[in-house]
Amino acid sequence: MKTRTPYRFVIGSGGTGGHLYPAIAVVEQIKSIKSDAEFLFVGTKNKIEARVIPELGYKFKTIWISGFARKITLKNILFPIKLLVSLMQSFFINIVFKPRVAIGCGAYISGPVVWSADWLGSKVLLMEQNSFPGITNRLLEKSADEIHLSFEESKKYFRFKDKLNVTGNPVRISMELKNKEESRLQFDLDKNKKTLLVIGGSLGAGSMNKVVRDNLESINKNEIQVIWQTGKEYYDDYNDCESDNIKVMPFIDDMSAAYSSADLVVARAGATTIAEVAYLGLAVVFVPSKNVAEDHQYKNAKTMVEGEAALLIKDKNLASEFWEVVSQTIKDDNKINLLKTNIKKFSKPNAAREIAERAIKLAELN
Secondary structure, three states: OOOOOOOOEEEOOOOOHHHHHHHHHHHHHHHHHOOEEEEEEEEOOOHHHHHHHHHHHHHHEEEEOOOOOOOOOOHHHHHHHHHHHHHHHHHHHHHHOOEEEEEEOOOOOOHHHHHHHHHHHOEEEEEEOOOOOOHHHHHHHHOOOOOEOHHHHHHHHHOOHEEEEEOOOOOOOOOOOOHHHHHHHOOOOOOOEEEEEEOOOOOHHHHHHHHHHHHHHHHHHHOOOOEEEOOOOOOHHHHHHOOOOEEEEEOOHHHHHHHHHEEEEEEEHHHHHHHHHHHOOOEEEEOOOOHHHHHHHHHHHHHHHOOOOOOOOHHHHHHHHHHHHHHHHHHOOHHHHHHHHHHHHHOOHHHHHHHHHHHHHHHHHH
16 A cells, blocks of 8 residues: 655635735645645635636645625625534545645635644644735634744734744746747737736736726827736726737736736735746836735835835826826836846745745654
8 A cells, every 4th residue: 555645735725816826836846845745725616726726736625715804794694604614624624635734825715724734733834925914824823833924024913923934925936037029929919019017916906907998098109018917807897908009818827928028017016916026026016905904015015115126006096197107117218127126136036945845844743
């Protein structure tokens, strides 16, 4: 009978790309170090993880859980029931899989998965992407053996200081800059025109989509071309904006090609986006979402803006400032190069590798 590998990892992650892709980055690194490692991702059936994880070839199980809304809503009535059911499901999943290490990535999904794995004897490694930690990680910190942070300022929100490591936010192995001209041709764009990339996160951003549409005449008049990720929920409202110069899509699978095509990026200030643009050294205008806990996207971006590594437009000022900032920046090569140089200083390119090595060490200790 074949002996099972000691390198078995259950990963509770999903809901958004900002929680999911750092987990994938760490798993890719573990796999590159320990080829016999086994992975089981646990998420929900109707979020991004349900599409991405099976496509990548990893084992995937679902639980019945959703986040607790911050405003009064009838959906919150179901939350206690969903939590109880998801805990039972997570116990069963962990009993069968027998992970040595549970990796939680901050999303509400990780709560029942990590807690049940810890109760059954697994080591626990938590990853926190944002400057203001989510409630799930703060609730799980007592169970954790290690907590890996993306921002130094996150430390003040945790009680167990000896568990904290400011490692950075992991970036996928596949994330790399490609040839700019070839990347633009991949999107059927002119290889010589200035190119703007607009990404409102994996779920899309209504205010960003609206401001792009409202400025299409100016964009086209100035011969700027756009790669525009609307988000799945918004795509049907904006796909009629597609043209030779404007490429509209619900989701971009090849982000390396999209980033490589861009002279300037306009994006939400999610921690994963920040990590990726810093890693690649891109010129970026951050538009922090106002619909996040403790305004953490603004806090994520503020330090970089103060270091002349990025530009920032508040969401409430987007309509009045978008075109002025984009038009003045995208054709100013000196400004673009300054932003690219400075943003690289905020990159921690070895984050995924370091966290992977720590996860392997925990598996060996268990």
